[in-house]
Amino acid sequence: MFTNLGYFLAEAWRDARSRPVAVIFSLVSITLLLLFAAFVFAGGEEVQWLVAQLGEEAAVTVFLKEDVTAAQAEVLGEKLQGLDGVTAVRFISQEEALEEMNIVLGSYSAELAALTGFNPFLSYFEVRVRPEQGLDVARQAEKFSGVDGVRDSRQTMERLTRLSTVLRLGALFTLIFVGIVMMITISHIVHLGLMAREEEMEIYRLLGAGPWFAVMPFLLQGSLLGLAGGLMSFLSALLSFPFLFSRLQAALPFLPLRPGVAVALTVSPLLVVTGLLFGLCGSLLAQSHSRG
Amino acid sequence: MSKAILIKDKKQVVPEWGVKAMIKLCHVDKTYPNGNIALKDINIEIDKGEFVFFVGPSGAGKSTLAKLLLREEVPTAGEILVNGVNIAKLKHRQIPYYRRGIGVVFQDFRLLPEKTVYENVAFAMQVVEAPRREILRQVPAVLHLVGLSHKSRSKPSQLSGGEQQRVGLARAIVNNPPVLLADEPTGNLDPETSWEIMRLLVEINRRGTTVIMATHARDIVDTMKKRVVALEGGRVVRDEKQGSYDCEGDKIPGILS
Numbered sequence: 001m002f003t004n005l006g007y008f009l010a011e012a013w014r015d016a017r018s019r020p021v022a023v024i025f026s027l028v029s030i031t032l033l034l035l036f037a038a039f040v041f042a043g044g045e046e047v048q049w050l051v052a053q054l055g056e057e058a059a060v061t062v063f064l065k066e067d068v069t070a071a072q073a074e075v076l077g078e079k080l081q082g083l084d085g086v087t088a089v090r091f092i093s094q095e096e097a098l099e100e101m102n103i104v105l106g107s108y109s110a111e112l113a114a115l116t117g118f119n120p121f122l123s124y125f126e127v128r129v130r131p132e133q134g135l136d137v138a139r140q141a142e143k144f145s146g147v148d149g150v151r152d153s154r155q156t157m158e159r160l161t162r163l164s165t166v167l168r169l170g171a172l173f174t175l176i177f178v179g180i181v182m183m184i185t186i187s188h189i190v191h192l193g194l195m196a197r198e199e200e201m202e203i204y205r206l207l208g209a210g211p212w213f214a215v216m217p218f219l220l221q222g223s224l225l226g227l228a229g230g231l232m233s234f235l236s237a238l239l240s241f242p243f244l245f246s247r248l249q250a251a252l253p254f255l256p257l258r259p260g261v262a263v264a265l266t267v268s269p270l271l272v273v274t275g276l277l278f279g280l281c282g283s284l285l286a287q288s289h290s291r292g
Numbered sequence: 293m294s295k296a297i298l299i300k301d302k303k304q305v306v307p308e309w310g311v312k313a314m315i316k317l318c319h320v321d322k323t324y325p326n327g328n329i330a331l332k333d334i335n336i337e338i339d340k341g342e343f344v345f346f347v348g349p350s351g352a353g354k355s356t357l358a359k360l361l362l363r364e365e366v367p368t369a370g371e372i373l374v375n376g377v378n379i380a381k382l383k384h385r386q387i388p389y390y391r392r393g394i395g396v397v398f399q400d401f402r403l404l405p406e407k408t409v410y411e412n413v414a415f416a417m418q419v420v421e422a423p424r425r426e427i428l429r430q431v432p433a434v435l436h437l438v439g440l441s442h443k444s445r446s447k448p449s450q451l452s453g454g455e456q457q458r459v460g461l462a463r464a465i466v467n468n469p470p471v472l473l474a475d476e477p478t479g480n481l482d483p484e485t486s487w488e489i490m491r492l493l494v495e496i497n498r499r500g501t502t503v504i505m506a507t508h509a510r511d512i513v514d515t516m517k518k519r520v521v522a523l524e525g526g527r528v529v530r531d532e533k534q535g536s537y538d539c540e541g542d543k544i545p546g547i548l549s
Contacts, residue, residue: 007418014406203402206362207463208392209419211385 004213011217012224015193023225026189030182030229030279031236034271037171037178038237041267044167046257051160053256060138061151062125068146073123076146080125083140085133090126097121122148175270179278182229186222186282191289193218219283226279230272237264237271314340314470314502315361320370322356322526330356332526334370338504340470343497345513346506347537348523354506357523358475361504362394363387392420395464395501399476401456403448409435409459410444416463434462438492454485461492465501472496474505478512486512510537 016023062080064073073091081089092100098119129137138152194201194215204214212219241260249257315338322331331353338344346354359365360372366380373379374390382390403412410431417427435441438458448456457477464472474493478486490512497503507513513520513536520535521528530539 004418004421199402200404203404204419205388206364206391206396207416207419208388208390208394210388213419 004216008216008220012221015197015217016221016225018196019192022189022192026185026225027229027232029185030226030275031232033178033181034229034233034275035236037174037274038233038264038267038271040167040171040174041270042237042241042263044164044171045263045266047160047164047167049258050255051164059153060127060129060134060141061153062127062141062144063122063148063150064124065146065148066122068123072146076144077125079144080127080137080141083127083137085130085137086127087130088128090128091123092126093123094119094121097123175274179274179281182226182275182278183282183285186225186279187285187289189225190218190222190283190286193221194286215283215287218287219280222283222286223276223280226275226277226282227272228275229279230275233275234264234268234271237267314338314375316371316373317360318371318373320360320367320372322353322360322365323368330526331360331367334526334528336521336528336531338502341497341500341502343494343503343516343518344505345516345518345520345535346504346523347508347513347520348529352523353526354523355475356526358473358504358506361471361473362396363390392467393469393471395467395469395472397457397460397464397472397474397477399479401448401453401460401480403456403459403463405448408445408447409440409451412448412459413462413466416466420467422467430466434466437465437495438462452485453481454488457481457485457489458492461489461496465496469501471502471504474503474507476507477505478507478509483511490516513537 062076064076068076077089077091080086098121101121127137127141134152138150141147142150201214238261241264243260245257245260245263249255315336317334317336320331320334321329323329334353334357346357348354356365360367363379363382371378371380374393379390404415407415413434414427414431417430422430432441432444435444438461440455440458440462443451443455448459451459457480461477464474472493477493478489481489486509493503493505494516517534517536520530520532520537522530522535522539
């Protein structure tokens with residue numbers, strides 16, 4: 001079979017050249033379909049990234065009541081430090097909280113400036129915890145006097161994890177959907193080629209060609225079409241993701257998003273493999289129809 | 293006599309070409325699913341190196357016989373033994389290997405229109421997965437034999453009928469098959485060109501290839517003085533060592549030489 005690889009490739013190319021419009025339309029359709037799948041997967045990847053980031057920064061935020069004095073806050077800090085699972089405790093005053101928010105919001109901090117004379121933030125303890133003990137620390141901290149409320153980042157993480165799972169499931173279904181549409185598209189284009197060369201196939205058969213000889217160029221054609229679609233969608237993702245993610249980062253400055261190029265590079269193997277695999281499946285489907 | 297070789301793997305037993313008494317049809321019947329009886333009780337033995345004409349009117353069963361030999365069809369009854377192997381019992385995957393031992397020439401040439409003369413011939417070697425070096429050596433030699441070296445880059449549409457058939461012939465013999473099956477190879481050619489083709493077939497036969505030719509060309513059959521198997525209504529009505537198209541008594545004076 002490999003003896004004739006050059007011949008099969010040349011035949012696949014010759015057939016594609018004989019109907020360029022159909023092949024180009026198929027290629028564009030496959031590229032768009034895979035790009036659509038890439039967007040869904042990128043969403044899933046991004047959320048997963050957020051979960052991982054938040055996991056590394058597992059912390060419980062303990063907000064203090066407004067009337068808590070510095071001395072009381074110091075005692076509370078010592079109590080928190082003594083809890084099992086706590087690795088570090090840092091006190092942030094109301095002023096520091098306002099300052100931090102100014103840094104996070106960047107250009108939007110002007111809106112905060114409009115609130116001159118009024119600091120809406122409470123002073124709080126940022127309690128670093130071992131991730132698996134975060135919930136216990138939060139529960140115990142809630143019971144201490146002078147505590148206004150406790151925010152456990154685990155809850156956010158759990159929500160994000162759930163969202164990530166939903167997105168990944170969605171991406172999987174999208175991939176199946178995209179794969180089926182791709183398979184039908186490629187199967188159709190390959191089937192047309194097989195039909196156009198029916199007489200040729202008959203000659204192959206009579207000359208003693210094995211069952212795969214005649215169909216191999218078409219299998220290659222379908223696979224290469226899928227692969228080309230995968231590569232083109234990867235290229236499109238590589239060009240569009242940096243722009244889109246920079247816009248997203250600007251809109252959500254408080255979220256640690258990954259750069260678009262990194263996301264595109266993460267989803268690229270998936271696009272290429274999906275293209276190749278479903279291209280091959282489409283060719284096999286067309287071939288089985290032809291045999292029938 | 294009933295030798296067989298193993299090709300590719302032990303399960304694929306196909307006939308070994310190249311020993312004496314290569315083809316034997318024993319009580320072969322062929323009835324198509326629509327009830328049409330194409331062949332009835334055919335008994336023929338063809339030895340290695342023979343030149344055999346199958347003659348007979350349309351519908352006599354010549355094409356069916358060719359299809360049976362190519363294993364396009366299987367007999368309804370009887371056996372077709374190729375060196376002792378019953379080809380009707382070949383498995384589907386074995387058939388291509390069997391066919392590689394038979395060169396085929398068609399009346400309508402059946403060349404691939406988008407390929408050049410060289411590619412059309414080389415293609416028959418690619419089909420059997422011949423090494424590239426072998427293709428580069430063999431194709432020019434065969435094109436030289438059929439006198440088409442100078443047209444190797446031409447497309448079939450740029451050739452005359454005779455030249456196209458010579459390409460068909462080159463394609464059929466490029467793999468050195470032990471048997472050449474020609475179905476009306478001169479059917480679409482003028483007499484002069486037909487003789488060019490016949491000269492080539494004789495040369496191929498002289499080099500040891502068994503040639504089986506189905507034809508309507510009375511003058512060719514009569515001049516060649518080769519074995520003639522006459523079919524009529526699906527039966528062999530005559531099998532002569534150095535025969536003619538018609539039975540001696542059937543000849544119409546003045547028409548045939």
